[in-house]
Amino acid sequence: MNNNTQTTRLYHSMLSPFCRKVRLVLAEKKIEVELVEERYWESPPDLKRRNPAGKLPVLRYRGNMLAESQAIIEYLDETVPNPSLMPQTPMERHEVRRLCAWFDDKFNAEVTRPIMEERVWKKIMRSGYPDSRVVKDGLRAIKEHIDYLTSLLEARRWLAGNTLSLADFTAAAHFSCLDYISDVDWDRSEMVRDWYATIKSRPAFRPVLADQVPGIHPSPHYAELDFG
Amino acid sequence: MNNNTQTTRLYHSMLSPFCRKVRLVLAEKKIEVELVEERYWESPPDLKRRNPAGKLPVLRYRGNMLAESQAIIEYLDETVPNPSLMPQTPMERHEVRRLCAWFDDKFNAEVTRPIMEERVWKKIMRSGYPDSRVVKDGLRAIKEHIDYLTSLLEARRWLAGNTLSLADFTAAAHFSCLDYISDVDWDRSEMVRDWYATIKSRPAFRPVLADQVPGIHPSPHYAELDFG
Structure with missing residues (x-):
């Protein structure tokens, strides 16, 4: 090799x-x-x-x-177990995987994919104009998801429990795509907003915040760590 | 409790x-x-x-x-580690999870969901008549998947390696739904057919083979263990 x-x-x-x-x-x-x-x-x-x-x-x-x-x-x-992003017990790991699937399946199908398809991919792929009804449905769905995350964060420090896990990075990956085009209603929940501000301020987030997609400008607050 | x-x-x-x-x-x-x-x-x-x-x-x-x-x-x-359905090394476990995702995402999107939607769910939910073009696309896609599985099984005893794993049960779960309505072209690959016959003959498969969905009759060979 x-x-x-x-x-x-x-x-x-x-x-x-x-x-x-x-x-x-x-x-x-x-x-x-x-x-x-x-x-x-x-x-x-x-x-x-x-x-x-x-x-x-x-x-x-x-x-x-x-x-x-x-x-x-x-x-x-x-x-590469250091730092570990999976908790110790099978039940806690189930919760991490459940929430990863929540974002990659449900959140993606109801929010990320339709909104990004209409507002980003159609432009990049030159495959048509955004359908505003689809975008509107996605923006309505994101509210329910933010409410659900709020209910989780009321009892936990991080999404899947009291330690930072793969679930937080999976969720943050979806939110950061939508935040690039300014489609997250951060005013809806202080808790979700604080959770995102915390994970966004980690050094691991820096390269993602430096992304510049040709033809698609990031929202003004996209790379700001204190986005209040 | x-x-x-x-x-x-x-x-x-x-x-x-x-x-x-x-x-x-x-x-x-x-x-x-x-x-x-x-x-x-x-x-x-x-x-x-x-x-x-x-x-x-x-x-x-x-x-x-x-x-x-x-x-x-x-x-x-x-x-419940006995019998274990995950192999020992991280690389082997990656392969199991990759193939689980293959079936639950790609195979489901291209084959299981469209075919079952048109031929089963529309009937059960009384939500319309099957669209034969969608079914035809699904049946075309399944051929490519069978060819891919054949290429895997040429070098392995089971789908993800030489031990039975979660990947085999995930794949068999999708195939068994399609087999219930007789939509798998088993003649396309002797290897895939033998793999399915072997897993289908396990005692764990018996309850699934006894399923009778009201209004949807299983294909004649659905519950036969030797479906040659």
């Missing part, structure tokens, strides 16, 4: 929440990574070779190609 | 692949369970209380309510 094969490299797309969760976990664990931005919708020739599912993110790590964001971050947590 | 609270109970829907994967893992681990069939599309009043996501399956287990199928089966594997 030559030196080049050993470089940790993430094939990603800047405003994909699934890619962002992997970037955040890599950074939290202080794993240096080379980022390669991929225009996956143009089916780059090597994408299917790296990941037969034809999806991003793909992580080249220690000579292996890893795919599927949740599988990747669980692998990283098992192999 | 009274005795009733202690009963293991799965709130499920018979032809949901996500419910089936939990049933199969429970049975493989010889955990006795009381099944409660839920018509989730009618939003039963207690569903959101048991699982704020409003989805099935929900498992009441040791006094807790567990949700999200992958989080549930990982929890079961951690707490």
Whole structure:
């Protein structure tokens, strides 16, 4: 195996929440990574070779190609246990995984995917104009999600319990994509806003806050740590 | 906690692949369970209380309510380790989780959900007639998936490696829903057919093979162990 094969490299797309969760976990664990931005919708020739599912993110790590964001971050947590982002007991770990699935399935289907599709991807892919009804439905749905998170945070320091976990980074990955285009109603819940301000101020968040997607300007508060 | 609270109970829907994967893992681990069939599309009043996501399956287990199928089966594997359905090394576990996500995300989106929606759920929910183009697209997609599984099984005894794992039960859960309505082209790959025949013949599969959904008849070979 030559030196080049050993470089940790993430094939990603800047405003994909699934890619962002992997970037955040890599950074939290202080794993240096080379980022390669991929225009996956143009089916780059090597994408299917790296990941037969034809999806991003793909992580080249220690000579292996890893795919599927949740599988990747669980692998990283098992192999680079410091800092640990999974709690000790099976019941607590269930809660972390339940909330990761909450964001990657439910929140993504009701909020991230429709809003990003209409307001970002259609523009980048030049595939049409945003459908304002779809955006409106997404913005309505996000309110219910913020209320649910508020109910969780009333009894917990972090989303899945009293320790920072993969669930916080998964949730923050979705929120940060929406925050880039200013589509989070942070005034709805002080608790959720404080939770996001806290995780956003971690050094692991810095690279994500420096993202500049060509043609899509970040909201003025996107990279501000004190966004009051 | 009274005795009733202690009963293991799965709130499920018979032809949901996500419910089936939990049933199969429970049975493989010889955990006795009381099944409660839920018509989730009618939003039963207690569903959101048991699982704020409003989805099935929900498992009441040791006094807790567990949700999200992958989080549930990982929890079961951690707490009832015999037989273990996760391999030893982090890289092997990554492969199991990658393939679980393959089926629950990609296979579900391209095959299970569209075909079951058109051929089963529209009938059960009385929400319209099947769109044959959608069914045809699903049946075309399943061929590519069978070819991919064939390529995996050429080098492995089970889907994720040489030991039976959560990935096999996840895949079998999806295939068994489609097989109920006879929508799997088993002639396409002897290897995939043999893999399914082997897993289907396990005692854990028996309860699933006994399913009878009112108004939807199982295919003649659905419950046959030697379906040659």
